[in-house]
Amino acid sequence: MSRITLESKPSDGVRELLRHLLDKGKVSAVLAPRRLDDEGSLDLGFITDRSELDSIDPFAPVMIANTAQVLSMITPSSSKIAVVLKPCELRGFVERVKREQGTLDNILTISCTCGGVFPLQKAVDGITGGMTANYYSDLSSEKIHAEIRETCKACEHFIPINSDVTVSLVGEKDLDENCQIYLNSKSASELLEGLGGEIDKKEYDPAISAGLMKKRLAEKERLFNSVFPGKGGIDAVIEIFGKCVGCHGCSRVCPICYCVSCDFESMNFDSDIAYYEKELSQKGALRLPPDTMLFHIGRMIHMSFSCVGCGLCSDVCPADIPVASVFKRTGDKTASIFDYIPGRDLEEAIPVMVFKEEEFSRFVDE
Amino acid sequence: MNDTERSAARMRSPEGIRGSLHDFLKIAVDKGAVDSVLAPVKVPAENSYAWILMNDPAVIESASPVAPVMPVQGAKALKSLTRKGKGESRILAVMRPCEIRAGIELMKLNQVHFDNIVLVSYDCPGAVPFQDYVKDPGFSEESFGKMIASGRPGEENIKPACGICTEFSIVDSDIHFGYFGVDEGSAFVIPVSEQGAELLDAIGLDRDAKIADWESEISSIRDKRTKKRTETLSAAGERIKGLDGLINAFRKCIGCHNCMSVCPICYCRQCYFDSEVSKKDPDFIFEIAEKRGAMAFPRDKVMFHAGRMTHMSLSCVSCGFCTDACPTGIPVAEIFSYMADITQPTFEYIAGKNNGEPLPLRKFEKKELPLVHEIVKSAEGEEGSDE
Amino acid sequence: MDKKYVPRITSFLCKWCSYTGADLAGTSRLQYPTAIIPIKVMCSSRVDPVFILRAFLKGSDGVLLGGCHPGDCHYETGNYHTRRRFAIVKTVFESLGLEAERIRLSWISASEGPKFARVANEFTETIIAMGENPVKKKIFL
Ligand code: SF4
Ligand code: SF4
Ligand code: SF4
Ligand code: FES
Numbered sequence: 001m002s003r004i005t006l007e008s009k010p011s012d013g014v015r016e017l018l019r020h021l022l023d024k025g026k027v028s029a030v031l032a033p034r035r036l037d038d039e040g041s042l043d044l045g046f047i048t049d050r051s052e053l054d055s056i057d058p059f060a061p062v063m064i065a066n067t068a069q070v071l072s073m074i075t076p077s078s079s080k081i082a083v084v085l086k087p088c089e090l091r092g093f094v095e096r097v098k099r100e101q102g103t104l105d106n107i108l109t110i111s112c113t114c115g116g117v118f119p120l121q122k123a124v125d126g127i128t129g130g131m132t133a134n135y136y137s138d139l140s141s142e143k144i145h146a147e148i149r150e151t152c153k154a155c156e157h158f159i160p161i162n163s164d165v166t167v168s169l170v171g172e173k174d175l176d177e178n179c180q181i182y183l184n185s186k187s188a189s190e191l192l193e194g195l196g197g198e199i200d201k202k203e204y205d206p207a208i209s210a211g212l213m214k215k216r217l218a219e220k221e222r223l224f225n226s227v228f229p230g231k232g233g234i235d236a237v238i239e240i241f242g243k244c245v246g247c248h249g250c251s252r253v254c255p256i257c258y259c260v261s262c263d264f265e266s267m268n269f270d271s272d273i274a275y276y277e278k279e280l281s282q283k284g285a286l287r288l289p290p291d292t293m294l295f296h297i298g299r300m301i302h303m304s305f306s307c308v309g310c311g312l313c314s315d316v317c318p319a320d321i322p323v324a325s326v327f328k329r330t331g332d333k334t335a336s337i338f339d340y341i342p343g344r345d346l347e348e349a350i351p352v353m354v355f356k357e358e359e360f361s362r363f364v365d366e
Numbered sequence: 367m368n369d370t371e372r373s374a375a376r377m378r379s380p381e382g383i384r385g386s387l388h389d390f391l392k393i394a395v396d397k398g399a400v401d402s403v404l405a406p407v408k409v410p411a412e413n414s415y416a417w418i419l420m421n422d423p424a425v426i427e428s429a430s431p432v433a434p435v436m437p438v439q440g441a442k443a444l445k446s447l448t449r450k451g452k453g454e455s456r457i458l459a460v461m462r463p464c465e466i467r468a469g470i471e472l473m474k475l476n477q478v479h480f481d482n483i484v485l486v487s488y489d490c491p492g493a494v495p496f497q498d499y500v501k502d503p504g505f506s507e508e509s510f511g512k513m514i515a516s517g518r519p520g521e522e523n524i525k526p527a528c529g530i531c532t533e534f535s536i537v538d539s540d541i542h543f544g545y546f547g548v549d550e551g552s553a554f555v556i557p558v559s560e561q562g563a564e565l566l567d568a569i570g571l572d573r574d575a576k577i578a579d580w581e582s583e584i585s586s587i588r589d590k591r592t593k594k595r596t597e598t599l600s601a602a603g604e605r606i607k608g609l610d611g612l613i614n615a616f617r618k619c620i621g622c623h624n625c626m627s628v629c630p631i632c633y634c635r636q637c638y639f640d641s642e643v644s645k646k647d648p649d650f651i652f653e654i655a656e657k658r659g660a661m662a663f664p665r666d667k668v669m670f671h672a673g674r675m676t677h678m679s680l681s682c683v684s685c686g687f688c689t690d691a692c693p694t695g696i697p698v699a700e701i702f703s704y705m706a707d708i709t710q711p712t713f714e715y716i717a718g719k720n721n722g723e724p725l726p727l728r729k730f731e732k733k734e735l736p737l738v739h740e741i742v743k744s745a746e747g748e749e750g751s752d753e
Numbered sequence: 754m755d756k757k758y759v760p761r762i763t764s765f766l767c768k769w770c771s772y773t774g775a776d777l778a779g780t781s782r783l784q785y786p787t788a789i790i791p792i793k794v795m796c797s798s799r800v801d802p803v804f805i806l807r808a809f810l811k812g813s814d815g816v817l818l819g820g821c822h823p824g825d826c827h828y829e830t831g832n833y834h835t836r837r838r839f840a841i842v843k844t845v846f847e848s849l850g851l852e853a854e855r856i857r858l859s860w861i862s863a864s865e866g867p868k869f870a871r872v873a874n875e876f877t878e879t880i881i882a883m884g885e886n887p888v889k890k891k892i893f894l
Contacts, residue, residue: 034662043664044664046652048660073665074652121693121695124618228850231850233849233850235410238410239411242410245691249691260636267635272451273451274454284892285407287893288417288446289438289442290894294894297806298807300845304841316622318496318497318690318692318693330849334848337844338837352838352841355830355834355837356833357833359836364858365859365860416893
């Protein structure tokens, strides 16, 4: 557990760090956000050639695809890979690893204290210089940036859990010439030996970003109280998801929804026309295609306790439904009954895979 | 049906085509000519519409047969209802022309059964882009209202696909409501099929109107649209030319596959491009990256889009849902329509026609496709014959 | 309008315990309401929690899930998983303000005919007091 201080911008510092890793043969490849043009297009570059590292923008405030899903495609790998990712992406991947969708072996994770990301649409339309400039000054002053996504504004897990390397951004002054790199694991210390800079024995101190934490928690409470209409009930659920077009983009981009074939798209819920005719005779009207609410509430039942609040589901929703806020709000409750925090610990079993002999008596007539 | 002898009934309503169609639904159910109706109804939050199958008069009263926006392709609604076969009751479905054409393609793919379904189409002014609508339903309602009152196809605030649509009027439905260029508040109710004619008889609509003027109005609009379509799509074709063009066109794609999942034609439950088959071994991916120095994720964008084109562009009806659903604003429909306008003529096929023609890939002739012959021949020439 | 309203309570009962318990209630001539619509499942853990949701959204006034007592599951640990899944469904319902009282989990052994009758009666009373499931009338599901 130690800290390296470089006198550079954090993004330059991380590029330097990645060059060091590739040059010294300590890793064979790097996975990180990469700028494609001046318009703001990005992708995730899977890079083996050091000259390609120049285009890397490690802390670009966008999430173009969930790195957790990409990591499932490139692991298990026989070569060592360094990955730059957001705290929620790392937690998402930990949840995936628990579901045997990849492994953290041979992976060096590099994350940062995260100021949040812009909505996908804004990101692909090109991040204007103004917006980004503001973004970095807000990081220093521990403000919630006005343009970041709703779910990011309300995210309390902006300090990476269990990353090998944490770059401290939130609450750090002089981000133009101050790059604080915390090495949290033995492998990080070994791999980064000889990087240079000033080294001391400091561990990351949450006090550095306590100001932002306070604001985020308050924002979370506000969001959860306002995103879901009134006391709830079926009418409230219909009010939120009524305009869903059934594209299921939300589940396809979700790091947790890893099933190749989703239950809600399977033949399990198909019915003969006779069934609908009968339902029609009972109700006088019904929606087609059916089962929109079944899909959303059902998905909550299947996965909400693992929701990491990454916000991608809201990002891709063409109907502009605040999917992530609603899922995270319910997910907080389903996770809390198990004292579970998704992505906290690889050793912590998924709640539905284990049990205790005595528990949850309040839910059963015994 | 012999086109030259087409005669029609006439309906009038102070609310124009929306009123006439709405009245028509109510009459058809009242008179027992059909048992239920499938049409859009505004959702309770009043920020979109949903397809509702209904026989309750109160719900039918609240229906909006001509909705400003297209949230779910009507053919998909029909598919969910009839995929497993036909029903006992008679259902009247009001849909836009492209939705009916998609339904016809799905019928050929055995995903929709039309028996006992009466399809009603109407001169379609276009639809408001879905993402615009949900951001500001009030404004969209207003602009669509004006558009439809004008009795002409819309030009502003409509989906790009609608602006270049040439099949905006009569299609292979059962009954068509024509009102472009017809005097205000009035619409022709045109029987398209035997079934449609019988239904009009059953509800007692006399067919004494002459529709030649309307027909020539439609064909003049179609001529203009055809020109615009050709221009727009050939410009799109220029943009996507070559591998770089294609890569560039989809560079913002995040691989969510929304475009595929809302497409009425892409009916596979398990898309090939999402399946295990198209997954690669991690070490193989690493090898590719190593060979090139770097590779991009999401990967296989061109593979997905170009692949989807080869799978379905023969049936693409240019409904524009893919563009509507794309979270990154890629003009997917324009690119796919460009391709459709090349692949379909190659097989002399027009998607969405119900004229007994099978899907092009379901048949072949011994001598056909001269272009392919040329290619094969020249390849044979180079390699020499085996015999 | 005096006629007593008979709710529909979709009841997933495990073959080895609760279903047999229900049978026993019947053969012992213990009264239990006709509202109960039993569905035999091999184990309470065969019930995907989404089945409960679907029964609810399709208009069941109540959904009852019956399994063996802890330790007695024919498949050893099935019902422990059932309990966790059920806790999730309940919590999701509560978080959305759906009427969580309309779903219920009971451990009923093969010999507990009287307990089955009691749970069935009690639950039916609760549901009658709550009235019809309002979801039944919703068309935008
Ligand atoms: S992404 Fe949005 S429209 Fe698509 S299924 Fe999810 S909630 Fe519905
Ligand atoms: S439900 Fe939405 S916010 Fe939660 S993990 Fe999945 S994509 Fe992210
Ligand atoms: S909807 Fe858009 S972003 Fe999603 S796969 Fe299609 S083109 Fe790509
Ligand atoms: S067999 Fe009864 S609960 Fe498992």
